[in-house]
Amino acid sequence: MPSPQSSRERPLSPHLQVYQLYRKIAPLLSILHRLTGVALYVVGSLFVIAWLGAAAYGAGAFATVQGLFASPLGYLVLFGWTVVLFYHLANGVRHLTWDSGRCVTNEGVRGTGITMLVMVCGLTIAAWAVGLMLVA
Amino acid sequence: MKTGTGMRSALGRARGLGAAGGAAHHWIGQRVTAVALVPLGLWFVFGAVIGNLGADDVAIRAWMASPLNATLMILFVVSAFQHGALGLQVVLEDYVHGAAAKNVAVMANKMFAAAGALFCVVCVLTLALGG
Numbered sequence: 001m002p003s004p005q006s007s008r009e010r011p012l013s014p015h016l017q018v019y020q021l022y023r024k025i026a027p028l029l030s031i032l033h034r035l036t037g038v039a040l041y042v043v044g045s046l047f048v049i050a051w052l053g054a055a056a057y058g059a060g061a062f063a064t065v066q067g068l069f070a071s072p073l074g075y076l077v078l079f080g081w082t083v084v085l086f087y088h089l090a091n092g093v094r095h096l097t098w099d100s101g102r103c104v105t106n107e108g109v110r111g112t113g114i115t116m117l118v119m120v121c122g123l124t125i126a127a128w129a130v131g132l133m134l135v136a
Numbered sequence: 137m138k139t140g141t142g143m144r145s146a147l148g149r150a151r152g153l154g155a156a157g158g159a160a161h162h163w164i165g166q167r168v169t170a171v172a173l174v175p176l177g178l179w180f181v182f183g184a185v186i187g188n189l190g191a192d193d194v195a196i197r198a199w200m201a202s203p204l205n206a207t208l209m210i211l212f213v214v215s216a217f218q219h220g221a222l223g224l225q226v227v228l229e230d231y232v233h234g235a236a237a238k239n240v241a242v243m244a245n246k247m248f249a250a251a252g253a254l255f256c257v258v259c260v261l262t263l264a265l266g267g
Contacts (some may be wrong), residue, residue, distance in 0.1 A: 011241060015194075027187065032245060034227060037220070037224075037227075038222045038223075038224060038227060040220065041216075041217075041221075041223065042224070043226055045216065045217065045220065045252055048213065048216075048256060049252055049255060049256060050210075052255075052256050052263075053255065053259055054261040055196045055197075055200070055259065055263055056258075056259035056262040056263055056266075057195070058193065059192070059193035059194075062192070062193045062196060063192065066190065066191065066192075070189075070190065077236075082181065085177065085181065086181075089173070089174065089177050089178070092170050092173075092174070093174060093184075095170075096167065096171065099146070127181055127182065127186060130182065130186055131186045131189055133146030134186065134189055135189050135190060
């Protein structure tokens with residue numbers, strides 16, 4: 001008599017270990033949507049709070065925050081923020097496409113994934129090209 | 137609309153009402169704010185942040201005194217905090233185990249969103265109307 005399978009520890013979904021994220025792009029892009037969303041909400045919103053708050057509190061506070069964002073470390077953080085925001089935005093449009101019933105196939109998942117990554121690169125390059133041109 | 141469950145039919149609300157019955161409302165709210173945040177997010181990066189690179193106190197006040205900029209900024213922060221609160225709630229419900237810890241986490245999430253959004257709106261109004 002075979003031992004009952006149900007007594008084993010079953011993996012809970014969504015699961016981070018069994019999907020071999022290093023080999024398959026679809027689950028990697030999927031969990032990155034969550035991670036970038038959490039990052040934007042937990043960390044990114046603090047940037048917005050600091051920026052708007054400093055502006056409202058007066059000239060000294062605003063100059064300090066603008067100076068921090070314009071420092072080399074600030075630029076690095078802002079670059080990461082643009083990549084994370086554009087990833088979540090473009091992949092969010094991908095999710096809305098699926099919600100409308102389109103591209104819900106293996107080829108659709110792969111094709112929209114590549115399109116999304118190209119959009120992220122394009123938007124990031126566009127943002128920094130415009131931004132650096134305005135600063136220079 | 138008869139109750140707080142929004143866009144659902146009477147049958148949809150009654151059928152299979154095992155849990156709190158707010159899932160469709162949550163799901164639709166997540167999508168509505170997502171759609172709103174596509175143009176608002178692009179405006180925030182290219183218009184609000186890049187447009188104000190190196191701005192000083194006087195420049196940011198003048199910029200926020202434009203009714204269009206103040207309106208878009210308030211729409212952006214309210215949509216973003218609402219979208220973030222709905223999204224993080226699902227993540228917390230998936231990964232925080234134990235009823236007490238989960239409830240505390242979800243409540244803290246909602247309070248953070250409400251406080252953050254309100255603070256940002258007050259800041260925008262201070263800049264726009266403060267003179």
